[in-house]
Amino acid sequence: MYERITPPTVGDRITFKDGEPVVPDTPIIPYIRGDGTGVDIWPAAQRVFDAAVAAAYGGKREIVWFRVYAGDEACEQYGTYQYLPNDTLKAIEEFGVAIKGPLTTPVGGGIRSLNVALRQINDLYACVRPCKYYAGTPSPHRSPEKLDVIIYRENTEDIYLGIEWKQGDPIGDQLIKYLNTELIPATPEHGKKQIPLDSGIGIKPISKTGSQRLVRRAMKHALRLPKDKQQVTLVHKGNIMKYTEGAFRDWGYELATSEFRADCVTERESWILGNKEANPDLSTEDNARQIEPGYDALTPEKKAAIHTEVEGILAAIWETHGNGQWKDKIMVNDRIADSIFQQIQTRPDEYSILATMNLNGDYLSDAAAAIVGGLGMGPGANIGDTCAIFEATHGTAPKHAGLDRINPGSVILSGVMMLEYMGWQEAADLIKKGMGAAIASREVTYDLARLMEPPVNPPLKCSEFAEAIVKHFDD
Ligand SMILES: NC(=O)C1=CN([C@@H]2O[C@H](COP(=O)(O)OP(=O)(O)OC[C@H]3O[C@@H](n4cnc5c(N)ncnc54)[C@H](OP(=O)(O)O)[C@@H]3O)[C@@H](O)[C@H]2O)C=CC1
Ligand SMILES: O=C(O)CCC(=O)C(=O)O
Numbered sequence: 001m002y003e004r005i006t007p008p009t010v011g012d013r014i015t016f017k018d019g020e021p022v023v024p025d026t027p028i029i030p031y032i033r034g035d036g037t038g039v040d041i042w043p044a045a046q047r048v049f050d051a052a053v054a055a056a057y058g059g060k061r062e063i064v065w066f067r068v069y070a071g072d073e074a075c076e077q078y079g080t081y082q083y084l085p086n087d088t089l090k091a092i093e094e095f096g097v098a099i100k101g102p103l104t105t106p107v108g109g110g111i112r113s114l115n116v117a118l119r120q121i122n123d124l125y126a127c128v129r130p131c132k133y134y135a136g137t138p139s140p141h142r143s144p145e146k147l148d149v150i151i152y153r154e155n156t157e158d159i160y161l162g163i164e165w166k167q168g169d170p171i172g173d174q175l176i177k178y179l180n181t182e183l184i185p186a187t188p189e190h191g192k193k194q195i196p197l198d199s200g201i202g203i204k205p206i207s208k209t210g211s212q213r214l215v216r217r218a219m220k221h222a223l224r225l226p227k228d229k230q231q232v233t234l235v236h237k238g239n240i241m242k243y244t245e246g247a248f249r250d251w252g253y254e255l256a257t258s259e260f261r262a263d264c265v266t267e268r269e270s271w272i273l274g275n276k277e278a279n280p281d282l283s284t285e286d287n288a289r290q291i292e293p294g295y296d297a298l299t300p301e302k303k304a305a306i307h308t309e310v311e312g313i314l315a316a317i318w319e320t321h322g323n324g325q326w327k328d329k330i331m332v333n334d335r336i337a338d339s340i341f342q343q344i345q346t347r348p349d350e351y352s353i354l355a356t357m358n359l360n361g362d363y364l365s366d367a368a369a370a371i372v373g374g375l376g377m378g379p380g381a382n383i384g385d386t387c388a389i390f391e392a393t394h395g396t397a398p399k400h401a402g403l404d405r406i407n408p409g410s411v412i413l414s415g416v417m418m419l420e421y422m423g424w425q426e427a428a429d430l431i432k433k434g435m436g437a438a439i440a441s442r443e444v445t446y447d448l449a450r451l452m453e454p455p456v457n458p459p460l461k462c463s464e465f466a467e468a469i470v471k472h473f474d475d
């Protein structure tokens with residue numbers, strides 16, 4: 001029983017089989033309008049979704065929308081501090097696929113993120129954020145069309161677990177003292193380091209299970225891509241955070257080379273195989289020297305370990321991956337996080353799927369969206385095994401709220417992802433076509449208008465951009 005909302009009396013539930021949605025012709029889809037610019041974006045986006053479904057299926061298929069509440073709106077409906085009512089959680093659980101606008105999270109105190117809570121409560125462990133260029137979109141970059149990446153961000157753990165204490169909190173102080181007196185001195189690698197007593201403190205858990213299920217999804221997605229895009233890059237700051245971010249990298253490689261052995265090659269394996277292909281008589285030592293920078297300065301033990309690695313890889317995969325066969329497989333590599341921020345700008349076409357932990361993916365998805373036109377063009381999906389919630393990369397953009405000005409493109413493209421996830425490709429394609437044509441005709445909102453050469457003046461309103469997209473369905 002719902003307390004204050006009533007599910008539609010028409011339409012059917014989306015169910016799940018083996019992690020995939022089973023979609024009726026009239027699915028009931030809960031939506032959260034969102035705070036701030038949600039008030040502008042949601043009606044514009046809904047107009048486009050309904051028009052596309054009607055145009056694609058002529059009434060044979062229809063989305064039955066179910067309005068549910070979160071954030072400021074929920075407090076208005078359910079009372080003070082009722083930011084995420086049980087009704088909303090129950091509706092999302094019952095109907096399986098939902099879409100939402102942005103929700104506000106205060107900085108430095110107050111409630112924890114409702115957006116993060118929705119992901120954690122529903123175990124939506126993969127945040128999928130494609131960053132792809134639409135022809136004609138203005139960009140601060142010279143060749144934005146070269147960027148075509150999909151960020152697969154782990155969505156349930158890392159610092160987003162919110163286990164932290166502010167400076168002066170008695171439990172935080174107790175933890176710091178315990179670490180300083182008991183644990184740090186007992187661990188020689190930490191030397192005499194001490195945590196300053198006036199610190200806030202937070203915990204960053206990265207689990208093997210969480211890392212591997214994310215990488216598994218990324219690998220499955222890579223298998224569906226064209227051959228030249230079959231690549232998964234593990235992004236980490238494992239040189240500094242060895243046992244969290246470094247472990248993410250190691251668990252990622254382990255998962256790829258065990259569960260996807262026949263279908264993948266790691267970058268390092270490709271060097272070993274390539275060296276032998278270039279010179280079939282190459283000794284183990286020379287192969288090791290070619291793959292390991294600074295090999296000659298290594299200790300005998302380290303050299304021996306690399307010899308074992310080279311021989312082990314050749315014995316294990318030469319038959320199946322050698323003689324160039326590896327070039328048809330998913331390339332799995334890794335990059336340190338700071339480096340990938342510059343690589344997606346300087347060498348964007350060298351990357352495809354970027355598998356990241358939670359915080360790195362949060363940063364990277366805004367940065368990648370900027371290259372292809374900004375946060376107005378950054379869609380996303382939060383995917384689990386029995387539920388999915390679609391939402392844009394951006395937040396509530398409060399200074400633009402209620403002005404019918406903001407770009408609804410990201411939520412509209414998140415809806416495109418939802419339609420594709422549902423298997424309603426025809427409707428998704430119509431929206432992509434309409435948006436591409438609107439942008440090419442310079443019918444755009446302020447954010448794209450100011451980047452265009454010459455600038456578009458006046459820009460379209462948020463609602464007008466939605467109408468322009470619908471108008472261009474027929475082009
Ligand atoms: N999933 C979610 O619901 C998310 C929620 N948030 C929350 O949103 C709130 C505001 O966060 P803030 O850091 O300001 O980040 P926002 O993403 O909300 O906005 C930052 C800036 O990005 C640009 N922008 C954002 N959305 C759009 C859009 N649709 N079209 C065009 N440009 C856009 C605007 O830039 P300009 O003014 O230069 O044009 C805007 O001022 C915070 O409470 C935050 O926690 C943040 C991210 C995700
Ligand atoms: O939940 C929030 O307020 C911010 C989340 C965020 O920035 C994101 O998921 O990209």
Ligand SMILES: [Mg+2]
Pocket residue numbers: 362363366393
């Ligand atoms: Mg973010």
